[in-house]
Amino acid sequence: MGASPDRRVKIQVKNLTKRFGDLLVLNNISFDVADGEFISIVGPTGCGKTTFLNTLTKLIPATEGSILIDGKEADPKTHNLAFVFQEPTCLPWRTVRDNVAFGMEVKGFPKDKLEERLEYILKLVGLSDCANLYPNQISASMVQRVAVARAFAVEPDLLLMDEPYGQLDVKLRYYLEDELIRLWETLKATVIFVTHNIEEAVYVAERILVLSNKPTTIKAEVHVDLPRPRSLVDPKFIEIRKKVTELIRWW
Amino acid sequence: MPYEEVKVKQPIIFKILAILSLLTFFGVWEFIVDAGIVPSTMLAAPSKVAILFVKKLTQANPDGATLGAHAWMSAKEAVTAYVLAIIVGVPLGLFMGWFKVVRGLARPIFEMIRPIPPIAWIPLCIFWFGIGIWGKVYIIWIAGIVPFTINSWVGVNMTDPALIQMARTYGATDWQIFTKICIPSALPMIFGALQISLAYCWTNLVGAELLAADKGLGFLIEMGRRLAMPEMVVLGMVCVGIGGALIGIVVDVLERRLLAGIRR
Numbered sequence: 001m002g003a004s005p006d007r008r009v010k011i012q013v014k015n016l017t018k019r020f021g022d023l024l025v026l027n028n029i030s031f032d033v034a035d036g037e038f039i040s041i042v043g044p045t046g047c048g049k050t051t052f053l054n055t056l057t058k059l060i061p062a063t064e065g066s067i068l069i070d071g072k073e074a075d076p077k078t079h080n081l082a083f084v085f086q087e088p089t090c091l092p093w094r095t096v097r098d099n100v101a102f103g104m105e106v107k108g109f110p111k112d113k114l115e116e117r118l119e120y121i122l123k124l125v126g127l128s129d130c131a132n133l134y135p136n137q138i139s140a141s142m143v144q145r146v147a148v149a150r151a152f153a154v155e156p157d158l159l160l161m162d163e164p165y166g167q168l169d170v171k172l173r174y175y176l177e178d179e180l181i182r183l184w185e186t187l188k189a190t191v192i193f194v195t196h197n198i199e200e201a202v203y204v205a206e207r208i209l210v211l212s213n214k215p216t217t218i219k220a221e222v223h224v225d226l227p228r229p230r231s232l233v234d235p236k237f238i239e240i241r242k243k244v245t246e247l248i249r250w251w
Numbered sequence: 252m253p254y255e256e257v258k259v260k261q262p263i264i265f266k267i268l269a270i271l272s273l274l275t276f277f278g279v280w281e282f283i284v285d286a287g288i289v290p291s292t293m294l295a296a297p298s299k300v301a302i303l304f305v306k307k308l309t310q311a312n313p314d315g316a317t318l319g320a321h322a323w324m325s326a327k328e329a330v331t332a333y334v335l336a337i338i339v340g341v342p343l344g345l346f347m348g349w350f351k352v353v354r355g356l357a358r359p360i361f362e363m364i365r366p367i368p369p370i371a372w373i374p375l376c377i378f379w380f381g382i383g384i385w386g387k388v389y390i391i392w393i394a395g396i397v398p399f400t401i402n403s404w405v406g407v408n409m410t411d412p413a414l415i416q417m418a419r420t421y422g423a424t425d426w427q428i429f430t431k432i433c434i435p436s437a438l439p440m441i442f443g444a445l446q447i448s449l450a451y452c453w454t455n456l457v458g459a460e461l462l463a464a465d466k467g468l469g470f471l472i473e474m475g476r477r478l479a480m481p482e483m484v485v486l487g488m489v490c491v492g493i494g495g496a497l498i499g500i501v502v503d504v505l506e507r508r509l510l511a512g513i514r515r
Contacts, residue, residue, distance in 0.1 A: 057420050059416060059419060059420065075422075076419060076420055076421070076422035077422040077424075078422075079422075080422075081420055081421070081422070082420065082421065083416075083417065083420035083421075085413060085416070085417060087413050088413075089413050089414055089416075089417040091414060091432070091435070093435045093436070093438070102418075102421070102431070103421045105431070106418065106421045106422060106423045106427055106431070107421065107422065154421065160420075
């Protein structure tokens with residue numbers, strides 16, 4: 001599965017395989033992601049999406065295969081990886097500002113650069129007003145925006161998102177998806193966005209990878225070449241959505 | 252969006268009830284001693300204790316020190332031991348919670364010493380330190396360190412794994428995760444230990460002084476026994492009770508100030 005030929009390849013996943021004992025979970029997955037590309041990954045429930053992501057970020061070791069970023073083996077300590085989790089991961093003892101700064105702190109950003117970038121990101125995400133509040137003083141959607149801001153702040157080589165808006169209501173989700181797209185266009189990150197919501201995937205992604213049931217492989221690849229902002233009722237949008245739905249249904 | 256605390260109004264009746272309960276308690280106590288239901292050689296009436304209290308404020312006799320000197324001695328012992336328990340117990344617990352090597356090394360010893368009642372150390376302490384302050388400090392320290400170690404350890408263990416995983420994806424080192432995630436997340440548990448340990452310290456202080464001391468509230472109680480003065484025994488007990496309650500209030504206020512960000 002290749003990215004468009006005219007774009008520079010950023011991430012290469014080669015023959016990624018994961019076994020838990022005898023259980024084969026990830027079966028020889030290979031694909032490329034172009035620099036600054038926005039990819040969605042969809043698949044049936046329990047198809048090993050989380051294992052896939054955890055292997056990608058090296059939280060768990062792969063049994064076989066490799067993940068290369070700019071041609072070098074991926075490593076959270078040298079590459080800027082960022083991960084937005086489904087569950088809230090704000091540190092309750094830190095203010096919104098200090099939460100957004102957390103990733104940069106860990107990465108050892110110099111102080112002046114950190115401050116400058118922090119102000120920029122807070123403003124971009126619209127969190128400046130509540131920068132000094134604690135996570136339990138803001139809403140669930142704001143908490144998730146803090147996590148997204150923290151991820152973009154480290155200028156990630158690869159940003160992974162695991163159903164970041166899965167627990168929010170539909171209206172808010174559209175709003176946050178638009179915001180995410182705006183951030184991505186402004187900050188030019190490479191994004192892998194995992195979701196089980198097909199409409200969401202078609203709405204945000206340039207390319208959708210459809211996973212199969214276990215043992216997981218990439219079953220199909222769908223390019224979404226619709227202009228932005230996208231309309232959910234555009235016939236072309238609906239056509240792609242149906243296509244992806246069919247792909248997931250007929251395993 | 253400023254955050255406002257929801258204020259719950261306590262009905263005045265509960266305050267009245269509290270006062271009423273204390274009044275009844277002392278009233279009944281005074282009555283049973285004055286009426287001779289309990290002989291005055293076995294229990295002192297509150298009025299007698301109060302008189303002795305006033306007398307002991309200035310007089311050193313018959314036990315050798317004024318009440319203030321006794322209380323000061325006890326406070327010094329307890330606070331010294333308490334501070335030492337924090338200094339040793341908290342880091343020990345934190346490291347045991349996060350670093351497997353420390354846990355492996357420290358846990359067996361800790362688990363073996365823990366069930367020994369602190370006052371069982373008294374004879375050894377007399378051999379080692381005599382009856383000076385350090386023997387008692389040691390015994391109180393042994394008592395006070397346990398809650399700090401256990402709570403710090405459990406606090407680190409209870410850190411939300413999602414937060415640790417989040418830090419890992421940003422490439423945080425083990426040490427960074429320990430200092431930036433685990434320690435702050437253990438703080439509420441550690442503060443819980445401040446209260447528990449203080450109670451342990453104060454209780455064991457009396458135990459230590461009963462057997463080996465020449466000054467202190469526990470010693471006052473012991474002298475009351477030797478001199479067959481029940482009012483002196485009760486006076487010592489009351490002072491220990493009031494002292495413990497006072498320190499409890501101080502810790503409570505401190506905790507609320509320091510944990511403002513976590514427990515809103």
